[in-house]
Amino acid sequence: MNLHMGDNCNLVSLSPGSWGGHRAQRLLGPRRPHRRSFFESFIRTLIILCAALAVVLSSVSICDGYWLLAGDRVFGLWHFCTTTNQSEIHCLRDFSGTGVPGLPMVLGLARSMGALAVVAAIFGLELLMVSQVCEDIHSRRKWAMGSILLLVSFFLSSGGLLCFVILLRSHITFMGFTLTFWCEFTASFLFFLNAISGLHINSITHPWEQPRKF
Numbered sequence: 001m002n003l004h005m006g007d008n009c010n011l012v013s014l015s016p017g018s019w020g021g022h023r024a025q026r027l028l029g030p031r032r033p034h035r036r037s038f039f040e041s042f043i044r045t046l047i048i049l050c051a052a053l054a055v056v057l058s059s060v061s062i063c064d065g066y067w068l069l070a071g072d073r074v075f076g077l078w079h080f081c082t083t084t085n086q087s088e089i090h091c092l093r094d095f096s097g098t099g100v101p102g103l104p105m106v107l108g109l110a111r112s113m114g115a116l117a118v119v120a121a122i123f124g125l126e127l128l129m130v131s132q133v134c135e136d137i138h139s140r141r142k143w144a145m146g147s148i149l150l151l152v153s154f155f156l157s158s159g160g161l162l163c164f165v166i167l168l169r170s171h172i173t174f175m176g177f178t179l180t181f182w183c184e185f186t187a188s189f190l191f192f193l194n195a196i197s198g199l200h201i202n203s204i205t206h207p208w209e210q211p212r213k214f
Helices: 019-028 038-064 103-133 139-167 179-204
Strands: 066-070 073-076 080-084 088-092
Touching: 038 103, 038 139, 038 179, 066 179, 103 139, 103 179, 139 179
Parallel strands: none
Antiparallel strands: 066 073, 073 080, 080 088
């Protein structure tokens, strides 16, 4: 294909065999997605797996709910239990007998924040996985949104933990925290770690579809 610019202009050749033709085909041709390195793919996969582990830990912790053992009493998100003669356990949903003012309201807030944290983390995890399975020009944006949702999960879960700890601070001993409490603590830490790592790796890596300049 030949292009004439006028009588006083030179002939510009854009034939397929010329150098200009090859350059034009590269510029105007279909864009190829940026190929990620093995290390980047491994890190992103590890973030997804750790986020999934955090969701499982937080779900188990919220469903079980028994977080603190104080003498012969067990404080939970859903029940308050007492033991008699170290054998029988009586669990009630009435927190009025605990002697802690405002406990039902604060535990309801902690339950709500923990449950919302799990929901936000599930949606964030889904966005992370979709961004890796269906790679397109919006994959990086999906990954960033998923990381932000994990960060929201961290704030919600840590807020629920703080509400529980602050209200029951007079009954707390280090050995009194149950395994499910530490599961929620670990899940909250993993939410934060995966969110920050996801946002960081998204900022230091190249876009998956680079814009081409003329």
